[in-house]
Amino acid sequence: xxxxxxxxxxxxxxxxxxxxxxxxxxxxxxxxxxxxxxxxxxxxxxxxxxxxxxxxxxxxxxxxxxxxxxxxxxxxxxxxxxxxxxxxxxxxxxxxxxxxxxxxxxxxxxxxxxxxxxxxxxxxxxxxxxxxxxxxxxxxxxxxxxxxxxxxxxxxxxxxxxxxxxxxxxxxxxxxxxxxxxxxxxxxxxxxxxxxxxxxxxxxxxxxxxxxxxxxxxxxxxxxxxxxxxxxxxxxxxxxxxxxxxxxxxxxxxxxxxxxxxxxxxxxxx
Amino acid sequence: xxxxxxxxxxxxxxxxxxxxxxxxxxxxxxxxxxxxxxxxxxxxxxxxxxxxxxxxxxxxxxxxxxxxxxxxxxxxxxxxxxxxxxxxxxxxxxxxxxxxxxxxxxxxxxxxxxxxxxxxxxxxxxxxxxxxxxxxxxxxxxxxxxxxxxxxxxxxxxxxxxxxxxxxxxxxxxxxxxxxxxxxxxxxxxxxxxxxxxxxxxxxxxxxxxxxxxxxxxxxxxxxxxxxxxxxxxxxxxxxxxxxxxxxxxxxxxxxxxxxxxxxxxxxxxxxxxxxxxxxxxxxxxxxxxxxxxxxxxxxxxxxxxxxxxxxxxxxxxxxxxxxxxxxxxxxxxxxxxxxxxxxxxxxxxxxxxxxxxxxxxxxxxxxxxxxxxxxxxxxxxxxxxxxxxxxxxxxxxxxxxxxxxxxxxxxxxxxxxxxxxxxxxxxxxxxxxxxxxxx
Ligand SMILES: Nc1nc2c(ncn2[C@@H]2O[C@H](COP(=O)(O)OP(=O)(O)OP(=O)(O)O)[C@@H](O)[C@H]2O)c(=O)[nH]1
Ligand SMILES: [Mg+2]
Numbered sequence: 001x002x003x004x005x006x007x008x009x010x011x012x013x014x015x016x017x018x019x020x021x022x023x024x025x026x027x028x029x030x031x032x033x034x035x036x037x038x039x040x041x042x043x044x045x046x047x048x049x050x051x052x053x054x055x056x057x058x059x060x061x062x063x064x065x066x067x068x069x070x071x072x073x074x075x076x077x078x079x080x081x082x083x084x085x086x087x088x089x090x091x092x093x094x095x096x097x098x099x100x101x102x103x104x105x106x107x108x109x110x111x112x113x114x115x116x117x118x119x120x121x122x123x124x125x126x127x128x129x130x131x132x133x134x135x136x137x138x139x140x141x142x143x144x145x146x147x148x149x150x151x152x153x154x155x156x157x158x159x160x161x162x163x164x165x166x167x168x169x170x171x172x173x174x175x176x177x178x179x180x181x182x183x184x185x186x187x188x189x190x191x192x193x194x195x196x197x198x199x200x201x202x203x204x205x206x207x208x209x210x211x212x213x214x215x216x217x218x219x220x221x222x223x224x225x226x227x228x229x230x231x232x233x234x235x236x237x238x239x240x241x242x243x244x245x246x247x248x249x250x251x252x253x254x255x256x257x258x259x260x261x262x263x264x265x266x267x268x269x270x
Numbered sequence: 271x272x273x274x275x276x277x278x279x280x281x282x283x284x285x286x287x288x289x290x291x292x293x294x295x296x297x298x299x300x301x302x303x304x305x306x307x308x309x310x311x312x313x314x315x316x317x318x319x320x321x322x323x324x325x326x327x328x329x330x331x332x333x334x335x336x337x338x339x340x341x342x343x344x345x346x347x348x349x350x351x352x353x354x355x356x357x358x359x360x361x362x363x364x365x366x367x368x369x370x371x372x373x374x375x376x377x378x379x380x381x382x383x384x385x386x387x388x389x390x391x392x393x394x395x396x397x398x399x400x401x402x403x404x405x406x407x408x409x410x411x412x413x414x415x416x417x418x419x420x421x422x423x424x425x426x427x428x429x430x431x432x433x434x435x436x437x438x439x440x441x442x443x444x445x446x447x448x449x450x451x452x453x454x455x456x457x458x459x460x461x462x463x464x465x466x467x468x469x470x471x472x473x474x475x476x477x478x479x480x481x482x483x484x485x486x487x488x489x490x491x492x493x494x495x496x497x498x499x500x501x502x503x504x505x506x507x508x509x510x511x512x513x514x515x516x517x518x519x520x521x522x523x524x525x526x527x528x529x530x531x532x533x534x535x536x537x538x539x540x541x542x543x544x545x546x547x548x549x550x551x552x553x554x555x556x557x558x559x560x561x562x563x564x565x566x567x568x569x570x571x572x573x574x575x576x577x578x579x580x581x582x583x584x585x586x587x588x589x590x591x592x593x594x595x596x597x598x599x600x601x602x603x604x605x606x607x608x609x610x611x612x613x614x615x616x617x618x619x620x621x622x623x624x625x626x627x628x629x630x631x632x633x634x635x636x637x638x639x640x641x642x643x644x645x646x647x648x649x650x651x652x653x654x655x656x657x658x659x660x661x662x663x664x665x666x667x668x669x670x671x672x673x674x675x676x677x678x679x680x681x682x683x684x685x686x687x688x689x690x691x692x693x694x695x696x697x698x699x700x701x702x703x704x705x706x707x708x709x710x
Contacts (some may be wrong), residue, residue, distance in 0.1 A: 068517075095522040097309050097509035099368060102502065198433060216538035 007080035022240050029081040030233050034223065035101045037129075038110035039121040043144040047110065048084050052218055057210050076226045088146060088216065098132055105232055106138040106223045111194075113143040113207065116244060118196065138148035139203040139227045140219055144193055147209040148186040271523060271548045275301045277697070278541050278548055280588075283311040284508045284683075285674040288356075288632070288690050289516035289554055291363060292702070294422075300520040301548050302433075302512070307525035309512055311556055312657075312677060315342035315503030315615070321574070325653045335576065336617035341439045343574060343615065346677045347376055347607045347624035349497040349590055351484035355687035357498075362704040370508040372613055373488065374497035374621055375586035380459045380593040380645070385583050388457045388592075390483045395453070406449045412444040416479055420507040431609030432472040440471040449598070454478065456603055460682055462628060463595060463602045466486040475685070482559075497590055501614040528559055531671070538670040552670045552697060557660035558674050560574075564660040569629040577650040580608065583707045587612040590681065591645065591699030592688055602628040605681045606642050628655060644691045666696050 023178050036044040049055050052071045064094045073080045078146040085104070101107060109125050122141060129139060193208060208215035209218035276298040279290050286302070287309075294300045304446050309313055318322070318331045318338040338422040345635060350357055350371075360366040377388040389395040391414035396406050420426050420629055430443060441451050455461050459477040466474050484496035499505050516522055531553065540549040557564040580586055586608075593604040604627040611618045623646040625639050636643065643649070662673035675689050694702040 024338070068534040089519070090511060090513070090516045090522050093523045093526075097512055099502070099506045099509040100513065104371070172386075 008257040028228055029079040031081045031083060031236055032106060032224075032227065032232065033083050033085060033104045034106045034108060035104040036084065036110065037091070037096075037101065037122075037125045038117075039112070039118040040092050040162050042110045042115070042118050043210045044108075044110050045086055046107070047142070047216055047219070048086055049146060049207065050210045050213055050216045050250055052084065054213070056213075071220075072222060073224050074230075078229060080227075080229075082224075090222060101129060101133055104133060104137060105227060106144055107133065108140050108219060108223070109203075110142045110144050111160070111189065112145050113187050113189045113194075114145055115200050116188040117142075119189050121196070126203065137205070138230070139202075140223055141194065141198045141201075141208065141217055142205075143189060143191070143207040144210060144213075145185070146207045146214055148185040150209075182260055191240045195225075271301060271303075271410060271521075271543065271546050273301075274480050274641075275299045275521075276550060277552045277554060278303065278550040280304070280541070280553065281311045281335075281510050281679075282306075282309045282512060282524070283674070284313045284504075284511070284524075284555050285689055285693070286506035286556060287511035287515065287691060288686075290520055290696065291365065291518070291692075292359075293697075294515040294518035294520040295363065296698075297518075300337040300515055301522045301523070301550065302515060302520055303526045303528060303543070305525070306525050309524070310505045310508045311558070313344075313346055313504060313508055314469045315344050315505030316341070317341045317569055318450075318538055320655065325655065329332070329466040333394060335620065340617045341615065341622075342505060343519070344504045345622065345631055346504070347413070348504060348604075348677075348681055348683055349499055349573070349607065349624060350683060351480065351494075351496050352487050352498060353480040353484040354684055355691075356507075356683040357701065358685060358704060359687070359690075363511075363514055365510045366512050366514060370501040371498045372473070372501060372588075373491075373493040374495045374499055374588045374590055375455075375612075375623070376584055376589045377495035377497060378584055378589060378591045379453070380591060380641070381521060382425070382597070382695070384643070385591055390484055390518075400453050401450055408445045409450055409454075412440075412446060413482075415444070416475055416482075419475075420612040430550070431473055432473075433470055435471050436468050437471040437474045438467040440475075452594050452596055457592055458482070458610055460592075460680065461603075462679060477557065485604060499609070499613055500589070502664075503613075503615050510529070533669065535567075536669055552666075552672065554672045554674070554693065556674050557676055560662070561670065563663055563671060563673060565663055566658050567661050569623075570657050570659055571629045571635040571654070572657065573625040573639060573652060573654040575623040575646050575649045575653075577608075577623055577624070577641070577646060577648065578650055579620065579647065580610070580621055581606070581645065582647045584608065592681075593641055600627070600638070601630055604639055604642045604683075605679070605708075606645060607681070608646070626679050626681075666693075672697050673687060 038044055046056060049057070050070055052069045056083055066169065068086065071082050071084065071086045073082055085100065087096055087100070090100070109122045111122040126139060126141070129137060195205050204226060206215045206219050206222065208219060210216060274380065277293055277300055279302040280285050282304040289476040290300055290302050304311065318335060321343055322329050322331045329429050333523055335382050361370070378385045379388050380567060386398070389398040389400065390592055395401055396410055401409050407597060415428060416427050426444070430440060432440070435510060437455070446454070455464070455474065457464060458481045459466070459474045461474070481496060485542065488496045513524060528541055528542050528543055531538065531541060532540045532547070539552050540547050541553065581589055581591070587610045589608045591606040591607070595601055595603050598604060604625060606623060606625050608623045609615045610621045616622055625642045627639060629635065657676070659676040659678060661675045664671065666672035674693065678685050691702045
């Protein structure tokens, strides 16, 4: 069982950053590690699932298991292989290992636009990334669940008071977010507020809906465009995870075959 | 955490995280807690600020050392060899994918006050000045004996029973003298002292073979030593196994005090943290969580020296140097390791030299490692500490409390892996069998 995107059929479709003419002899894809960060239940796994499999699950369980998916993206004549790392649920009790994000080339920091407190968590992740991650890491701040407010916003003007209620939600049991009906929510984070913060911190900024797909491909496309591919390509040559780097020689410890990281045990009550 | 689990694990050291990952993969419901807000416990790699906090009463590190966060300092320095058990586990569990390994540039041994490159293969050994002229043929016969030896083929045994004969008897059989023995026993088999000589030869021979295989592999890859080391320090090893456990639904709670280990009629039933209680059939943990159920077996002296240049004479970006006990008039070897920016453990222009050995006296620890301190050259800053080594008093089969051993003074992870296998057997009643996780 694998959710891996087979490298054939979806190349250059969902993940196409630029649909130029296909090139005859594609170079080896450049491998990019992209980590997802953000409070529980903001939709990290849903965004990955939408991007890689073009799927959405209404009541997705807290993430356990599938925590590593790949998707290829074409950018002009370069193919990027995005390794998308999900938190494997370690974020739930604020116990994510620094190893997870330290050597990432890009990070998608997600918050839920209907939960102001999730933006605070996103901000603290951005601080942490700026301290611990690679100095040139590309960070995208992503406000998810846009579909939940789409209807209201068509009808009425943005509710300017929404932010005032934010703290009341602060201690809400985040597990409940996974099960409660998600209709009739109000926007708690204004687009302009988040955008201003992102601009001042040098981040990409997008609003998305994993449910409708809005903004999802664009998020990864924007990241791909902002990456310094030349530098990454030369660094990748020097050192790669799973390999032994000795300057001149790389030894691959990994057995061939597996690309997706997926739990394959059946039934564990969690 | 107010729930029922199969197993609760206390502490996120390497042993605990390996077991966490292995048990979670097997479908066990794991709750993993640590009182610290970081992974790794004693096997963490700390940054410079954390080091000063620990050993300099929280003083601020001087600005000349650069960014505090560019440091990953192992409190327990060790290297890996490609042939060792831990590396097999990393490969079989696919945890290797989270890590980037580099090679250690040189491996050296101290002899007569000087340091020499350790020959990395038996063939090189025969050319090295460490093995005397008259010993070369004898050493050659010993190495080819090991190469041809097959457990089930008595014709390859030359009348020796490696499972019964001691290593001294094997050395005598091949006529190997003290110098050659020192080289084989300490630089290849990596024994810390000479106790191995009076024990059955098999374990030592297995280690020589493991060393030779790792060295042969290194030669193929054009590496100069059989030692490898993960970028960003050894602290990434427990974190990588913790991720494996989490991917298989293990729940992680750091920064969570363990207030009580609850037993019912002497048998473990749960762990209390504040108001919350988690229940489980078994508990696993490091000695610091069970002060009443461990005993002290010794003390390890460790020192960290910050240098501005590589170790003189070794002159490499990274190195291991073994000072065999006989060379310093001690009972135990002293290990010196040196790491630098090449391993992503410190900024450019800084070298981190670690020294470790088993304490033999109650004198000032520095007096026991004098030879090593001299060897590393000009020291800009030095931290010396002594850690107690503990082992559990019980094997857990009665009370369902399974306690790991403290990390010892060896320079490799074989004893950690032995402990993992042994604990796994006691916890599950089965031998640990490494199955490839990638069969689709
Ligand atoms: N309406 C709507 N619901 C969403 C969207 N994205 C995610 N959800 C729902 O929000 C819940 C949480 O989504 P997940 O993708 O599991 O969130 P997560 O961030 O991976 O959560 P953890 O793994 O627990 O950290 C699920 O019920 C999803 O169906 C979205 O864009 N719109
Ligand atoms: Mg998730």
